[in-house]
Amino acid sequence: MSNQYILALDQGTTSSRAIVFDQQARPVAQAQRTIRQSYPQPGWVEHDGVEIWESQLAAVQEALHSGQINPEQIGSIGITNQRETVLVWDRTSGEPIHPAIVWQDRRTASLCEALKDRGLAKVVTDKTGLLIDAYFSATKIAWILDHIEGAREKANRGELLAGTMDTWLIWKLTSGQVHATDVTNASRTMLFNLDTRDWDEELLSELQIPRCILPTICMSGHFYGMTDPKWLNGVAVPIHSVLGDQQAALFGHTCLEAGSAKNTYGTGCFILMNTGSERVTSTHGLLTTVAWGMGDEMYYALEGSVFVAGAAIQWLEEGLGWIDEPAQSERMASQVPTSDGVVVVPAFTGLGAPYWDMYARGAIFGLTRGTTSNHIVRATLESLAYQSRDVINAMEKDAGMPLQELRVDGGAVSNDLLMQFQADILGAVVTRTETGETTALGAALLAGLVSEVWSKEQLKQFNPAERMFQPLMDEEKKEELYRVWQDAVRRTMGWEQHHFES
Ligand SMILES: Nc1ncnc2c1ncn2[C@@H]1O[C@H](COP(=O)(O)OP(=O)(O)O)[C@@H](O)[C@H]1O
Numbered sequence: 001m002s003n004q005y006i007l008a009l010d011q012g013t014t015s016s017r018a019i020v021f022d023q024q025a026r027p028v029a030q031a032q033r034t035i036r037q038s039y040p041q042p043g044w045v046e047h048d049g050v051e052i053w054e055s056q057l058a059a060v061q062e063a064l065h066s067g068q069i070n071p072e073q074i075g076s077i078g079i080t081n082q083r084e085t086v087l088v089w090d091r092t093s094g095e096p097i098h099p100a101i102v103w104q105d106r107r108t109a110s111l112c113e114a115l116k117d118r119g120l121a122k123v124v125t126d127k128t129g130l131l132i133d134a135y136f137s138a139t140k141i142a143w144i145l146d147h148i149e150g151a152r153e154k155a156n157r158g159e160l161l162a163g164t165m166d167t168w169l170i171w172k173l174t175s176g177q178v179h180a181t182d183v184t185n186a187s188r189t190m191l192f193n194l195d196t197r198d199w200d201e202e203l204l205s206e207l208q209i210p211r212c213i214l215p216t217i218c219m220s221g222h223f224y225g226m227t228d229p230k231w232l233n234g235v236a237v238p239i240h241s242v243l244g245d246q247q248a249a250l251f252g253h254t255c256l257e258a259g260s261a262k263n264t265y266g267t268g269c270f271i272l273m274n275t276g277s278e279r280v281t282s283t284h285g286l287l288t289t290v291a292w293g294m295g296d297e298m299y300y301a302l303e304g305s306v307f308v309a310g311a312a313i314q315w316l317e318e319g320l321g322w323i324d325e326p327a328q329s330e331r332m333a334s335q336v337p338t339s340d341g342v343v344v345v346p347a348f349t350g351l352g353a354p355y356w357d358m359y360a361r362g363a364i365f366g367l368t369r370g371t372t373s374n375h376i377v378r379a380t381l382e383s384l385a386y387q388s389r390d391v392i393n394a395m396e397k398d399a400g401m402p403l404q405e406l407r408v409d410g411g412a413v414s415n416d417l418l419m420q421f422q423a424d425i426l427g428a429v430v431t432r433t434e435t436g437e438t439t440a441l442g443a444a445l446l447a448g449l450v451s452e453v454w455s456k457e458q459l460k461q462f463n464p465a466e467r468m469f470q471p472l473m474d475e476e477k478k479e480e481l482y483r484v485w486q487d488a489v490r491r492t493m494g495w496e497q498h499h500f501e502s
């Protein structure tokens with residue numbers, strides 16, 4: 001039978017992946033290519049745009065090869081991607097004019113302050129659902145246009161194109177025929193007006209970003225175009241879904257009803273709660289974002305992002321050299337019954353939701369002569385769970401109801417100790433699902449829905465629970481630990497501004 005598979009492209013912060021799913025949404029072949037992280041200055045993070053494309057294409061070819069799958073058997077492609085990360089390239093040559101500026105990059109913090117000083121905070125929140133922060137794409141695009149010689153003039157003449165990684169991959173896959181993005185990615189730029197569902201004139205003009213360099217905005221489930229046959233053995237394949245990776249994970253967890261939520265533990269932690277077709281405006285430091293769009297309907301989510309989650313485990317490995325691989329963090333942490341009062345706040349690049357402090361910096365508290373590396377490793381793991389609770393507490397307040405179940409995915413969920421601590425410190429069930437690759441699954445499920453491989457009613461069956469972690473810690477202990485955490489966070493806030501900035 002031809003056209004029996006769906007190919008998902010998952011362009012993440014640390015790697016580009018390709019996963020082929022069958023008609024029961026089971027992964028049948030996959031491949032992954034790591035991408036280089038570049039830190040040219042403190043607080044800056046860049047990716048090579050060409051490497052992103054080449055690694056993604058190589059992953060696709062390797063996945064098809066390893067699964068002995070002919071491109072003719074691929075009925076549909078779904079794309080999901082690290083969000084906010086943005087690239088600007090030359091429309092004619094297709095060459096990026098600067099490396100991609102990654103979501104974690106803080107170089108535009110002062111530009112964000114200037115926008116706030118111009119009284120734009122409320123305008124941005126009302127129009128985009130976001131808060132002014134260097135995290136989002138808008139100020140990154142403005143920075144490139146300001147710092148690359150001649151870029152602004154070229155942009156004004158329509159000689160440049162800009163886009164998040166979905167847009168870049170669509171443009172490459174269609175060999176420059178399609179310059180498009182979806183509503184979820186657009187909703188992360190700080191330029192997308194949720195009411196008009198279009199780029200916002202006022203925000204474009206404040207940042208002097210010409211509309212002509214931005215992609216066309218489409219629904220997430222949509223026919224984007226056919227891939228150029230030259231990439232897949234002479235076969236053109238339709239692209240049927242595009243959505244940011246956190247929204248894709250929400251979809252992949254089949255969190256389709258309002259009130260359901262997921263946490264993805266990758267480089268950062270990303271917690272999204274579906275709020276249905278209602279747009280809930282947070283009063284507790286969360287973002288309103290688009291969950292997905294299909295047909296005429298747009299669905300929304302509340303989101304809280306933790307900037308440094310798995311990245312803290314990478315710091316144990318690469319920065320401190322204490323572990324040889326992430327899984328070793330669990331083995332070390334298991335050597336001690338508790339972190340013995342040690343608290344690690346990994347605010348390496350500031351703090352995201354619900355604190356939004358660009359100037360917080362990391363700290364280790366509670367060291368004694370008895371502290372060992374095992375305690376610090378355990379406290380680092382616990383910091384992922386504490387930061388997630390910070391966000392979930394804010395979500396519960398905004399949504400007006402307690403969270404019963406948190407569905408989880410991402411690289412760090414294989415860590416049982418972390419998952420148990422998460423259930424304990426939350427006081428809620430943490431459900432790890434069978435499909436490790438929930439993000440890619442979400443893109444595939446949406447592509448399959450658009451291409452009518454399955455119906456919406458069938459989706460629920462596709463990502464069952466693998467293990468449910470029940471909360472075991474007593475209430476008093478849980479709240480006492482959490483109070484200590486909150487005190488530690490308070491002490492890290494504003495650090496960079498107080499001590500190093502003139
Ligand atoms: N067993 C583990 N315990 C803790 N952290 C882990 C473990 N395995 C992987 N990680 C962390 O998870 C992250 C990778 O997850 P992944 O979902 O692949 O990230 P991304 O999509 O952001 O590239 C890394 O930061 C890594 O340190």
Ligand SMILES: O=P(O)(O)OC[C@H](O)CO
Pocket residue numbers: 011012013014081082083084103244245246266267268305
């Ligand atoms: O690549 P990930 O999985 O770390 O996700 C990055 C996010 O989309 C950034 O908002």
